[in-house]
Amino acid sequence: MWQRLKRLWTQPEPAAEEAVEIMPDNIPVHIAIIMDGNGRWAKRRGLPRVAGHHAGMKAIKRVTMAANDLGVKVLTLYSFSTENWKRPQDEVEFLMKLPQEFLLLEIEELVQKNVQVRMMGWRDNVPPHTLAAVEEAIERTKENTGLILNFAFNYGSRLEILSAIRQLAEAVQQGHLTPEEITEEDVSACLLSADLPDPDMIIRTSGEIRISNFMLWQMAYAELWFTDIYWPDFDEPLFRKAVGEYQRRARRYGGL
Ligand code: IPE
Numbered sequence: 407m408w409q410r411l412k413r414l415w416t417q418p419e420p421a422a423e424e425a426v427e428i429m430p431d432n433i434p435v436h437i438a439i440i441m442d443g444n445g446r447w448a449k450r451r452g453l454p455r456v457a458g459h460h461a462g463m464k465a466i467k468r469v470t471m472a473a474n475d476l477g478v479k480v481l482t483l484y485s486f487s488t489e490n491w492k493r494p495q496d497e498v499e500f501l502m503k504l505p506q507e508f509l510l511l512e513i514e515e516l517v518q519k520n521v522q523v524r525m526m527g528w529r530d531n532v533p534p535h536t537l538a539a540v541e542e543a544i545e546r547t548k549e550n551t552g553l554i555l556n557f558a559f560n561y562g563s564r565l566e567i568l569s570a571i572r573q574l575a576e577a578v579q580q581g582h583l584t585p586e587e588i589t590e591e592d593v594s595a596c597l598l599s600a601d602l603p604d605p606d607m608i609i610r611t612s613g614e615i616r617i618s619n620f621m622l623w624q625m626a627y628a629e630l631w632f633t634d635i636y637w638p639d640f641d642e643p644l645f646r647k648a649v650g651e652y653q654r655r656a657r658r659y660g661g662l
């Protein structure tokens with residue numbers, strides 16, 4: 407009883423409720439989110455970790471709709487990292503079932519709201535049932551021109567950069583270009599995010615102040631925003647608060 411009460415008392419502050427003024431002419435084009443804290447959210451409630459992942463899916467829906475309403479062009483969601491395979495097998499299996507459930511439940515609304523689903527990550531190792539759900543969502547939304555909902559799934563930034571290095575080394579070896587000719591644009595073009603703009607803003611929930619192998623190259627000038635709120639509690643007011651704070655920052659890119 408006491409343990410339970412203590413857990414409830416020590417929960418992070420509820421997400422902000424106040425309405426935030428957002429300027430329509432300075433919406434971040436690309437927002438990327440490190441959705442963290444599902445396990446701790448569940449633990450605090452005396453629930454199994456997977457209950458947190460399930461609740462996290464609802465937050466994905468809320469934030470996708472909020473981003474779409476604001477006119478964000480790309481929303482990248484870090485949903486499974488190349489390092490997350492280290493977790494217990496039953497948790498990994500559960501996580502591999504979530505895309506099916508999410509997309510089955512939400513695909514009609516995503517289609518109707520003009521959202522385009524994409525996946526940024528390695529397709530090998532991902533079980534066929536997971537991949538089939540993702541590919542179907544990609545196929546059904548590929549003509550949509552609204553928000554790009556980009557799932558970073560089986561994604562790891564170092565592996566992505568390593569793969570870019572290998573592609574460029576190969577091009578040099580075959581005589582297509584010299585090492586001196588390699589540009590930053592060439593590197594960007596070899597990444598999994600090749601046809602997306604770099605993120606303007608990176609959000610991480612759950613109080614961890616780290617990047618965990620996420621979009622290392624692409625985030626060179628991203629605005630970072632952290633909150634103690636666990637991902638399943640992330641909601642539209644908090645998302646709007648983050649965007650409001652982004653709008654108050656001066657992005658200098660090294661200039662004045
Ligand atoms: C984020 O929540 C979801 C994934 C990494 C798949 P976690 O599962 O990392 O939750 P915590 O950090 O253990 O609380």
Ligand code: IPE
Nearest residue numbers: 440441442484485486487618
């Ligand atoms: C980062 O969260 C990966 C995702 C949100 C998918 P983790 O929970 O895996 O990160 P660490 O282990 O705390 O750095």
Ligand code: MG
Nearest residue numbers: 442443444445
């Ligand atoms: Mg975590």
